[in-house]
Amino acid sequence: MLPAIHKWNHPFAILSTVAFPHKKILFAGTHDSKILCFDLTTYNLVKTIHLGDKDETHTRSSVLCMTKSQDEQFLFSAGADSLIRIWSIGRLTSNGDLPIREAATLYSLLDIGDIFSLKYLDAHQTIVFGCQNANMLYMTGVIDRMSGKSECNDMNRLPHRRYDKFFDSTGPGSISRVPFPSPASPTRPNHTIMEIPLSNSISYAHNSFIYSIQPLSVTSAHLPDALYVGGLKKEDTDFIVSGGGDGLSKVWAFSRGEKCSVNVQLVAEMDNDESVLCQVVKFPFLYCGLNGGYIKIWDLNLNELVSTLRSPSRCDIVSVSVHDDHIFAAHEKGITKFHKDEIYERNVEDSLVLSTEILKKKCTGCCHLRLATGAKSGSLTLWNISGLVGEHADHGMSVNLIPNSYRDGTQWSKCQSILDNDSMLETLRDLVSFQTVSASNESQHAIDSRRCASYLQQVFTKLGATCELLPIGSNDNPLVHATFKGKSSSKSKIVWYGHYDIISPGDPGKWDSDPYVLTCENGYLKGRGVTDNKGPLAAAIYSAGSCFSKGTLEKDIVFLVEGQEESNSQGFAEAIKKHRNLLGNDVDWVLFSNSYWIDEKTPCLNYGLRGVINVQLRVWSGAPDRHSGLDGGVHREPTTDLSRLLSKLQDDDGRVLIPGFYTSLADLNDEDKLRFEQIFKRADLDKSVSVENLMAKWTQPSLSITNMRVSGPGNATVIPHSAYATLSIRIVPGQDVHVMKLSLEQYIAQCFQKFHTSNQLEFKLLNEAEPWLGEPNNAAYQVLKQEILEAWGIDPLFVREGGSIPQVRFLERALGSSAIQIPCGQSTDNAHLNNERLRIENWYKIRQILQRAFTRL
Known part of the structure; x- marks a missing residue:
């Protein structure tokens, strides 16, 4: 069984996830234009980011993909609005707040459609993303540009803000030919708007949607020399692998050129026969999730197909995560794990699993290896997969600590x-x-x-x-x-x-x-x-x-x-x-x-x-249950005697009539009164709660009738031969539980004796507890x-x-x-x-x- 560590629910689908393990944050992108921010320590939802402007519903879009910088300073998100957003991410504060600021927005003048894939290459501050129109775009030096004086913060440069999408276009050099309208807030402080040059678009990088982009996140020394073609230099080159609906996985080289320009070359290509919906790189292997439940594993050193796997459910593989040789594939029926010759399949969510991510122990500091899954149903779940990868969590039952000794x-x-x-x-x-x-x-x-x-x-x-x-x-x-x-x-x-x-x-x-x-x-x-x-x-x-x-x-x-x-x-x-x-x-x-x-x-x-004194009172006769039509009014009835007895416990104003009940009560001292004032000043109490109610509940004794029942079938014509009532008396400091119990028992007996009834009374102590007052x-x-x-x-x-x-x-x-x-x-x-x-x-x-x-x- 795959145990769940924690689960969150959202009304709309979870489309993408990215973890900031060192900051203990998990981000989830949703279908309803939100980024949910979760604290991986307390599991609280600490912040919800709403994309787009509040008064512009057309700027909202599904968050289809996210990525991050290695130092966890920036989060990058993209989706159905054709925009790249860069978020500056702080650290969780002691009160659970997460400082987040939208630092920049990138846009293209091309109609690129949805952005399906997104990655950030730290070495050259390069964003690379794949689009619905089959183009792959990139932007270099984005972090430096955000702090540059020459960059624009005019929100009206964004395509969706233009007065007319056809006539209000820009020509070469990004110069507006038609004036922008004058909205209420034309600029946003500390926010940079960047236009991606047309030259930074690779047309038809695939002959279909580009679903996946993965960096080859290894040092250049580990990459095969065969990748460095056309004069590429190792120290100046980044590599990515893109995957598309055309079934191809392509390796691209991004090399630094003159005047900070970037040269992009296609250096390798692998044909998977089926649409590539997701990929993950664990060098030297590339794992491709495909239509029909297939996973193909390629050796990037040799550009050779190593293995082909298939999920028993044969559902499309929409997300793949890998830990060592354990492969976790997400699909409509849940999760399939492949390891050597073993296949494990489990339906972990109520609907299609759209995203997965493994959170490693060395980053989170947690005992368990975790798998995060986001589903179409809106559930986001953390699973303990230690047992599935041979890393069983030890929760205190197999490691011997020597009693009475200390560890260095x-x-x-x-x-x-x-x-x-x-x-x-x-x-x-x-x-x-x-x-x-x-x-x-x-x-x-x-x-x-x-x-x-x-x-x-x-x-x-x-x-x-x-x-x-x-x-x-x-x-x-x-x-x-x-x-x-x-x-x-x-x-x-x-x-x-x-x-x-x-x-x-x-x-x-x-x-x-x-x-x-x-x-x-x-x-x-x-x-x-x-x-x-x-x-x-x-x-x-x-x-x-x-x-x-x-x-x-x-x-x-x-x-x-x-x-x-x-x-x-x-x-x-x-x-x-x-x-x-x-x-x-x-x-x-x-x-x-x-x-x-x-x-x-x-x-x-x-x-x-x-404190408390719980008592059961029972009044009964030696006769069986009787019929009200035959015996009503002839005999003293236990239920009537019990009712009269209970009426002797309190007066019409609810004051308890047990002798000595209030004798030993002491008034609140000034310090206690001050504490009550602080409570009403600071606590979030219901408006119906008054200081009198609170003081009565905490500092005054009470008597409650908590249960009443009778013998017999309980219909309208049967006179019960016995009746029961349960009393719960709460006492406060100053009252002695033994004195109160004795006084109650004696008073009940005296009252019942005055009834001169043939019925009998039983007084049964259920439990008792002394009141307690500490020394704050x-x-x-x-x-x-x-x-x-x-x-x-x-x-x-x-x-x-x-x-x-x-x-x-x-x-x-x-x-x-x-x-x-x-x-x-x-x-x-x-x-x-x-x-x-x-x-x-x-x-x-x-x-x-x-x-x-x-x-x-």
Whole structure:
């Protein structure tokens, strides 16, 4: 199977791609006149370039081809508008912006039609392109011309801006015979307009469309002397190979002449019998993709045909990419890979694959060899092809790092591949595949939970930690305990708390993808558990592993990863108490990441959680279900008693009537009030959210009736013999969970006793959690604040949350240390809902933040 690393979707076809691997950018040209710019690190769409002027729809055109300069300073694009555009490309900024400027536009006075192929020859700053009218054109010294004072920036020189395409023409020397019209913006600053001389056109370079131009990108010393005919000098000559619909591949020599002129000569020709739709050069071989599914391989040294291959689908080959001896051919049915005598074919897209490009590891710094495919359907996908070329990615499972030891610089570079973001992604892919639903009684979920715990043990061990699994009851998921040893002589520790269990994904039909298959799409990870809590957990593990392997870890990092958090952390506290000696008495901080930003744009630090008391009330009679027509009004009914009981919990204004419910509440201090002001000043909140609502959710207790049901068939005439209701009470710092629970139970019993009913009442505690309030001014919060500012370029907001995490306050008390929460995802992550997701940029940034913080805390 060919695994997808990431996929983007666009409404129109992706016609061309070009990667800037050193700048970590992938450009995609579209059918609807756009160039999409993707960050290969975060997978975000960072910029969309709209071709042509906004008010001139006739200047828009499909982007049929693109190329680049070797130094990645310039992008060149061309297509259906007969223009060559040169774009100056900057570097991605820390906030994800990509500086791009259209530096120049080239045009020809000839009616050349669509431009199908385009290449830039760096040595002589020469652009060469092939056209619909069978001509091949070129322009030399283009970069120098852009900075020249003599060049024009009058946009009205472009053919499409002329008042009349027939009468408003130019004669020899590019002198206008008819005045141009006077548009609102006749010039564009820092933009050069270049007219390609008529002499720079090779008429009928092919007897058909010129679909492909490829440079012979090797040093002249490697080219055969036979190519240097007619007095050509090696040091002054560039070579290209063109391919056309006439079935021919032609080698052309571009040699420097007098006064910076260029002489072009045809030096070799190869007949492929079928139309040449695409080509790629891996010297000395030329690979030609042809009609009918054929690929022909030529030896350019000898001008001889080496081999002829054919795709099983026999569809036209529209793009070819080659890595070593592995050939990837794109066509209507997907991708065919040829290697020696093996043929592998896979339908990778929903429609015709129009473009392919291989992104090499040495350029991207990534663990995987990637294949980028652009399709007619508008999808642009990065595929992991390491397994197809014998370069299997190692995501932490086959390289031994010796526990409790440190690597020197050489050793670190060797183990870097198992610690990069691609390896972390593959680890998360595996974690998501485990169906670790802790609240389920299904055997598959129980087995997967155990397997996931064992898998985590392997990951920890391979990244350099010592790790063991601690049992929690006979049927509960084990606790993973792992330690990355610090090099300091002190025995102080940092504890990271997380969990590998999840809640059920529910109805798979409500998901856009399989919830147990990690989907990487449009800059997001999607799958059950990616944000709660497998994604943040993987980031923390790899952060600690990187620090350990580099030797920058001062204190021990201890991981406590449970498998029951979504089921009230059953057995967790007992296991910690039983194995307390493993943690010692010198834990400085407890860190965790199990919540989200308040919006989609502002990083946050969380310092407060509400506690929870979840209770089920059941009222029942000893009699069976009755008929309302026969027994209505004769007996006290359980449903009526339960309804009356629930009415005693709140007054008409919604105020909770449980004795002592509000007694211990404290007013917000001035610092908290200031934090709330900052939140409303900076966060992108929904207009319906008021400061009162936010303060109520974060700082005030609440009582909610979350479920009601009855026995029997549920029709209109049956009196149920039992009725149930579930209460969820959220408590805040200042309220004691045990005191509140006791007060609730006593109050319920007293109210029910006053009913003097023959029905019975059951009070069942489902789960409970203490509220937690951190210390946002402590040293750990300040370190994380600085690292968030460094990573995101913005101070985080200090927020609280209305939800609960059962074991945070317990760990603080049990370990005698302070807890700190650093949220990872955004407010739209859909944790516990359908299509749970996590933005990849957030995921990578939290790894960066934690890696630096672990060395400072």
